[in-house]
Amino acid sequence: MIEAMVWRPLICLIAITAATPGEAQRQAINLPAGPLTNAIDEISKSARLSILITDPALLRRRVPAVRGRMTAAAAVRTLARHARANATQIGSANWRLTPLAQAPATLPSVAPPPPPPPPPPPPGDVIVEASKRGTPYGSFVGSVEVITQPQVGLDAGTSTLVTRTTIISSTHRGAGREKLFLRGIADSSFSGRLQSVTGLYFGDVRLTYSASDPNLQLYDMRSVEVLSGPQGMLYGSGALAGIIRLNSNMPQRNLPAASAGVGISVVARGAAGADADAMVNVPMTGNLSIRGVGYARSEGGFIDKPTITPGGRRDTNRTGIAGGRLIARWWAGNGWTVDAIGMAQAISHRDNQYASDDGPSFTDRGTIGEPSSGSYAAGQLVVNGRLGDLSFVSATGLSAQTFRERFQFGIGDVLADGRRRSDTITHEMRLAGDGRVNWVVGAAFTGTRDRSSYAQTSGPGSRSVLTVGGRVQDAALFAEGLVRVTPFLSIGGGARVVRAVSDAEHSVFSAATDRLPQRRQYWLLPSASLLLDPARGLSAYLRYQQGRRPEVEPALSPDIPDRSRHEKVDVVDGGVRWIGQGWQAGASVQHARWRRLRTDVFEGFFGLATFDLGDWATTSANVTLGGRITPRLRLDLAATLNRSRSLTPWLRDIGVRLPDVSDASVRAAIAWTRPIGASLVGRLNGWVRYEGVSSAMFGVFTAGRQGDYVQSGLTLVLDRTHDGLTLAVDNVLDTTGVLYKLGSLGRAMTVTTPLRPRMARIGYNRRF
Template structure:
């Protein structure tokens, strides 16, 4: 498969050469990937030296010859073009120009400064800031690497970063956390603490992670938070921005990848995905992605006499139509859909035989996700403009075992249905001549209906539910100025006005006039206004060494929550973070790179979940807290073809001033939930050419997650974590065809990723084990 090209690379002819000057569309990214696209679009053969394979190059679009495009790529990557046979070329590292030495008494010759190479751009900055100038912690994950050995979902991102964690409740049900900012274990009315984006559009607002499969993805950018100025509500911990591959004009191409898997102590599984890029004329192209995944179950239920009950199936796809309007303007129209079905929950009993659970009913779930989007982008002189509009429908239905000891089977069912409409329009000037800025507006409408029922399997009755609505209007701006050579200051602000409303559903009737009045006051409309300032400074103090400091805020609006038979209001919460850090080198550019930061966060009126008197989860403001976080990542290429990397994070979080209503409960456990005090990972990536264009690539990683708590209060005080995740994958093949063999959970450990299965049995020893050792054999092909 072309996305899994290792070391040296040859862009083989996939279509006959086109006479004249073809319309080229080469997206920004790694030099090797751009050359692959160039070879396919022009029918030429190009060899890339391994030393410059991963250098970053800008996008190239327009009508030109293959050699003209190659010269532009070589210039951006610091490479020279040499002939390779009669119909091809070779890209090699640029030879250093001879240095003329002027002999002067007592003066040593001075060599020119080293070429830093092309910039890696942080597009999630919304104004194309070079990574060297970005004041903050950012992880840039290549989509090719995330898909190596089979495209996963969000778990593939979590596996590569120590700072990102998940609740591991199940595909389409999880909540994600970054940098120690975690609110609760349940999917309720609170907005997520991590903003998830597909391109410039939000994937969700207060719904769980849709866990879209990462097929045909260009990159994923993870910015540690808060990121309130640019991304607004719900970016307290940070943002995860997934960038899909866009349609390529003038070139037909495709790929297919599939595999079969066997799971120790469980059922087999399989996956299949395909991508097709079809030109529809000179200025239009369509790119379509489709996939299906079946993950074998591994939990046994002796009470129901069923084995491997928790099989999960996922099917979905993505389509994007691009129209080139000319003069660097484009319009993209696309859709995304995914259907997830879980036969049963994946938790087990702590004190039972491994991978077994005794539950009276089947606890299946269903998650559906759909997104439609329109993106218009272009340039106005030196300025850039982009307007993105999308509509999202997300539906999650879950079943929980609510059977009381020695009682008849009971089921608790919950449905969370969300509709999101969003638009963002921004105008920006990339950083040139020491100055850059962005201004933008956004509108968000979100409506969530949470409905619930409880009772016998054949006669469950509705219980109290709630509807939350919110409309947000926002104006934001940010600018940077280079005060001195190597010293850049940035400041910005975001103003948001939120209109909130809601109502209860299936609420017990109120007969007293005072109760009726109180209920009306709780569910009445209200507005909230928030101003989020930000400021940062970054200084290049030595070659490849930068120091930075930044201040940022974030917030989440309030809403309505259910407690027992009543609907109750919770208020907005807010974080303020002061962070400082250092950076040496850059991943993908330098042989050695290190990045480290320390941050202090003040969190006011924390929105979090607790268990109410009826045994159901509810939401409240639990008080104020503070979080100290230290994080570090680094990498080293000791020899050509071998890259080692590592990451570590430490979190110290406390609820320092519990709310009066929950004071006694919080006395027993005041740690912010779901965040391990320690987490770390190490990784290895080895690439070696074998013969001709046959290559070998081996990737391995180990990730440790320390202990954490399920939630706040004594009922949710269950311990979880303290486990090791491992993976090892090898691929042998050519750019257009390869065989992959991968193993996850090499030591077949059980662990406890999440101490929850059903809220009705908290305190009875629930664990969510790791998927047992799984072996996958895969094939990939490109054409």
């Protein structure tokens, strides 16, 4: 009964019919890998076609991704070829797909070994969705990296993206407390009221404003896009360093599916851990499907606290993570879709992950427990459709993020308890057109309210409280275009007009709340670009962009802001790309001038403040090379160099550097695939990454050197059609090193975050 309800509609039309077919015109095609039904839905929506399929089994056949610029007819024929089907055109915008006839078997046959899963598409076929115009990778003006199908296992959060590339850097205070930076643009080791310099997005919706990275787990993600900044023209003030966009797998139409996985792990000289995850895709009707993801992780600790009474505590830094995501997609007809998205996640740390500088390795001499916890919840509503030849997007998001922590303050059993809550609402509407002029116009709004409180307890009946909060709202109009003026030359430009309003409040020792005057700001963010593509697979670009972020009134500040000079980042970025013969290479250089850098400062308990670090110049160079040495062996290499220099003499004289950005990062990775017998495919992935020297900043003081270590990882996967077994090892060489020099807010100069010892995990997953 249920199967009949699901499959009968497939005997009719699959997809959506629109008034104006787009077959004859070349357009950006971005069809996902997976079951044919997913690709059919996408091509029907984007090219306004109707495709008739009468064989349900054909819809289940898996096809690789189809991406690039081509006509709709070429895309349909390509899908048919991959699905071993005939494609017959039966009208101006109507097609029929039927399975190829099977040749009669004349001899007993032996089942051939299964082919390996389709490899990730080469960069030349990837569409950069974060461009907001569906730009192919080779035509994107700017530095971009696309991580397809990010692996999860030993680690699964967004903070682990640092090990997948050389252009991302991070603090290391623990899951849910990190700040992410790109290409040497970094402001502070702590999260305060200033807007984050790196924007984190789930699809078209921003996840946070000024709060830390919530460390969403990357289960069931299709890809991650990393765009170097500033991206102020397209993304506004929270993209001084760039943006990181998470692209989830979306609900599949008319195709039930599910998967589940479990794993156990152990840390050398530490405790064991476990994880579990599940995904389900449920077609509710012919036009409505739901996709849900749930997960839970317990990560074993490796830090001992022998001085806690009674008896001390071993492996105290255990971390628990649990969460999920639910997406409902409605195919409304005529090429329109409506996505309702909800997500929630909770993180708990039994204790911190710091080790004392003057003690044995992986030992903290703190005398009290320092637990912390955080939660993140968000809802989104995204509408996509076509208005004639134009694409329309409306994206609205609401989010709430909270974090609680307890830390030992200074010497003795003095406790400090911190709590922070940040609520954000975002909305954006935009139109985009494709052709000789590739353009986008839109309007955006962001509103956020945050409130932080810190309470210090030094004895019975002794308690001091500091509360800081404020609101920021900004509204913007933006437009950008790229015009092809010759067959090999395109020129682009754009601007974003912003109005920002902010206020602040604070109270000390539970006294009356002091509210600072509201502040209004206006600015214009220009952009200009140049794209050369003189030969197939070869392109070069040059761009200029400007970035700003709203000024916020500091609650308690050690300096007097100079309001005659506003914080601003000007960046010139140039690069070349080559794609061909199964290989791709790229090189880029970015130079930034950062005027009046504002940084968040936590100075003891009595001052949550911002500080003016003056003017800075940064330069970042990046090179990448990747390709197939043999049909089954792939090699990827990348390196990034960063340099920063203060233009303020007294800061330069005392050796102040931008925090948490290493002077060099180098990464090498291999991926090897081979069939094993008649039913197995083996895959071996290995990587090694060198992280150079960087500094942690505490106010205007340098806490010390961190970095200068080598990380490594190795993963073996044995995969069958419906299940797979995974063995993974992190820190294969069992390297020691200092990830983060600051550590606890209350003991910033005496503890550090060490590199996690060797860790191994074995996992099993099943696909239904």
